[in-house]
Amino acid sequence: MTPSPLARRLIDRFQHGMPLCAEPYKAMAETLGCSETQVIDCLQHLQLAGTLSRVGPVFEHSRAGASTLAALAVPPERLHQVAGRVSQYPEVNHNYEREHRYNLWFVLTGPDRAHLDNILQELEQDTGLTPLDLPMLTAYRIDLGFALEATP
Known part of the structure; x- marks a missing residue:
């Protein structure tokens, strides 16, 4: 489009x-x-049309609570079911498939680290899969904007 x-x-x-x-x-x-x-x-x-996924703010996670990037190695036949389970959490703001052994990646955001740990433990208990927990250690700011109009 x-x-x-x-x-x-x-x-x-x-x-x-x-x-x-x-x-x-x-x-x-x-x-x-x-x-x-x-x-x-x-x-x-x-x-x-699927061109725009969301309109909303992006918060500095360390000022608004805690967040982490997590991944699961999901058997292909369970991917849809496990992704649906992950997406049930309102704390999940991204959930996507990748071509890798760890094929389901998601971002969790919550009020504190203990809250995120509880969700990761629940997911492990519910799915039998151990999450790879990758909290951000250093923030890098990358401009992901792209101009669509010709600049004079």
């Missing part, structure tokens, strides 16, 4: 931050010269 001109402008302008105000979609629309309804419709269309 090729993004519409509005979608390209929306992504280019706001992929690194949304307005912090009571009506962010209205402020975005004013910046883009369109209506708030057009912004919301555009975002919904991008999400339904």
Whole structure:
């Protein structure tokens, strides 16, 4: 799917931050010269098409609680079932398959490390699989934004 001109402008302008105000979609629309309804419709269309996975904040995990990257080595015939179990936790904000012995990776975020440890223990008990727990030791900031519009 090729993004519409509005979608390209929306992504280019706001992929690194949304307005912090009571009506962010209205402020975005004013910046883009369109209506708030057009912004919301555009975002919904991008999400339904699978082009956009989420709109929301990214928090510095160490200031908002604790987080860890975890992985499981799941037998292929159980992958869908185990991924569904992992996704049942609201603390899971990514859950994806990788081509590796550890083929199911997910990120857990919670109020403290003990909370995350409890979830990892529950998952091990429920699935019989031992999670690989990879807490972040050093943060590296990488700009993952990509320009969609030609720059003059």
